[in-house]
Amino acid sequence: MKIRVEIDDRLNEDEEEVVIRCSSLSEEVMMLQKQVSEIVSSKLKLEVFKQDTVLYLKPEEILFLETADNFLAVHTAKDIFSAKQRLYELEEILPSAFVRISKSAIVNITKIRSVKRNITGPSEIEFEGTIKRAYASRNYLKQLMNRLEEKRLNK
Amino acid sequence: MKARRIMLGIGLLALAGGLVGRKMGIIPSIPISTIILGGISVVLIMDGLRHKNFFLILMPLAFIAQRVYSYWGVFSSIGLVEALGIAAIAAAGLTVLFGNKKKKIMAGKNRGYINNNGSWGGNGAPGQPGRGFGGGAGGQGGNGTTLDQNRFVQQPGFTGNGEPIPEGYGYPDDDGDNVVIDNGFGKLTRYLHSSNLKKVKIDNGFGNCIVYYDNVYVDKDGSKLEIDNGFGQVDVYIPPFYRFKMKQDNGFGSINIFGNCSLDPDAPLIDADIDNGMGKVNIYFG
Numbered sequence A: 001m002k003i004r005v006e007i008d009d010r011l012n013e014d015e016e017e018v019v020i021r022c023s024s025l026s027e028e029v030m031m032l033q034k035q036v037s038e039i040v041s042s043k044l045k046l047e048v049f050k051q052d053t054v055l056y057l058k059p060e061e062i063l064f065l066e067t068a069d070n071f072l073a074v075h076t077a078k079d080i081f082s083a084k085q086r087l088y089e090l091e092e093i094l095p096s097a098f099v100r101i102s103k104s105a106i107v108n109i110t111k112i113r114s115v116k117r118n119i120t121g122p123s124e125i126e127f128e129g130t131i132k133r134a135y136a137s138r139n140y141l142k143q144l145m146n147r148l149e150e151k152r153l154n155k
Numbered sequence B: 001m002k003a004r005r006i007m008l009g010i011g012l013l014a015l016a017g018g019l020v021g022r023k024m025g026i027i028p029s030i031p032i033s034t035i036i037l038g039g040i041s042v043v044l045i046m047d048g049l050r051h052k053n054f055f056l057i058l059m060p061l062a063f064i065a066q067r068v069y070s071y072w073g074v075f076s077s078i079g080l081v082e083a084l085g086i087a088a089i090a091a092a093g094l095t096v097l098f099g100n101k102k103k104k105i106m107a108g109k110n111r112g113y114i115n116n117n118g119s120w121g122g123n124g125a126p127g128q129p130g131r132g133f134g135g136g137a138g139g140q141g142g143n144g145t146t147l148d149q150n151r152f153v154q155q156p157g158f159t160g161n162g163e164p165i166p167e168g169y170g171y172p173d174d175d176g177d178n179v180v181i182d183n184g185f186g187k188l189t190r191y192l193h194s195s196n197l198k199k200v201k202i203d204n205g206f207g208n209c210i211v212y213y214d215n216v217y218v219d220k221d222g223s224k225l226e227i228d229n230g231f232g233q234v235d236v237y238i239p240p241f242y243r244f245k246m247k248q249d250n251g252f253g254s255i256n257i258f259g260n261c262s263l264d265p266d267a268p269l270i271d272a273d274i275d276n277g278m279g280k281v282n283i284y285f286g
Helices: A027-042 A087-093 A138-154 B002-023 B032-051 B054-072 B080-098
Strands: A046-050 A053-057 A062-068 A071-076 A080-083 A098-102 A105-108 A112-116 A123-127 A133-136 B103-105 B178-183 B187-197 B199-204 B208-218 B223-229 B233-238 B243-250 B254-259 B269-276 B280-285
Touching: A062 A087, A062 A098, A062 A123, A062 A133, A062 B187, A087 A098, A087 A105, A098 A133, A098 A138, A105 A133, A112 A138, A133 A138, B002 B032, B032 B054, B054 B080, B178 B187, B178 B208, B187 B199, B199 B208, B199 B233, B223 B233, B223 B280, B243 B254, B243 B280, B254 B269, B269 B280
Parallel strands: B178 B199, B187 B208, B199 B223, B208 B233, B223 B269, B233 B280, B243 B269, B254 B280
Antiparallel strands: A046 A053, A046 A080, A062 A071, A062 A105, A071 A080, A098 A105, A112 A123, A123 A133, B103 B243
8 A cells, every 4th residue: 555645735724634545445444544533533622611611622631421401511520511512423523532321421431440330220430530420321331341442452 | 209209109000910910810819908008018118118117118018918928828827916016026126226317417506517538527526427428439629629710600691791602502591599300210410500509409219310510609508409319329419619518318228428528617508418218329529
């Protein structure tokens, strides 16, 4: 596979693009796409609100996002913000470290300290450096555990 | 009371089941009056389990066992009065061994607040420490945060200049001074937004209820927090810059506190009254 970088100084930063030209969607290409997506989304800053203040959060500051009471709550270790996007919209743009844990919540797996499994109900998720908890429903628990295992093996 | 309604519902279902069973010939020899009293007994047993009252558990149980099973010859040698007497003695024994009195923590004359380690921080003698009290993990301290920095000064939905926040910013409405949260089954998450919170009442049956004191300014005279939990789990997140006192009535469940509340005597007080049956109530400061 050839790698070519074209530099065009007439382009603005938001006009920059990465094109992968390939004959078929192989595993190698998919991995490449995933890596590029990770780099792009790691630069993302999420626009959130606290009363009348607008803030820009880095994804790594976020513990989990949850919809409740018709608004989207963005939890950091010490605070709660609201965001104007919908949960599924954020799920698409956030880095792959963000995993859905229920119909109404997405969690940042890099912040997870422990998962307390519960056979009869939602499993309790604890985070590093905070007393906040999130709950993973049984339908999404397997996916979450797989992602945590992937993360562990990658390290 | 959601939990009581659920218990009444279960009792009525038991009664309906008994009547259907009788009609279908499964339990033909039991009179209707016994089936009705059996349904009432189920409600009493559930209530007894919630409040850890051994008399309410064992007496109706003895009634059901004696009246129902004697028809099948199991308890035929024990009469109803004898069965109730045995149950009363057993309940008295269990109450002596395991019974719990209604616990008051930091109430009445001994007003104060919780210390970082969960011990008494007020004037006067300390109250009885409650079960599970102060057993939580460290959490974030509230000492670096003052109330003024976090005070909710402007009207919700408006900026500090009085201009409305643009549409689509997802800013929630003010919940008002008194908030009632009612959850039966399933998961319910509520973010409280109030500029003058006076009372929060949480009634949870079997579900998982999570409440955040998000953008909340507690009334200067303090705020009440009433939690009535049956068999489910209630998690309440309170900012660490409020004082907190608690009165608890715990049955077979657990009440846990995580993190630290404010030690500032001028900070508004959240006065909690927690009635927990067989579930779990967690209070988080952070």
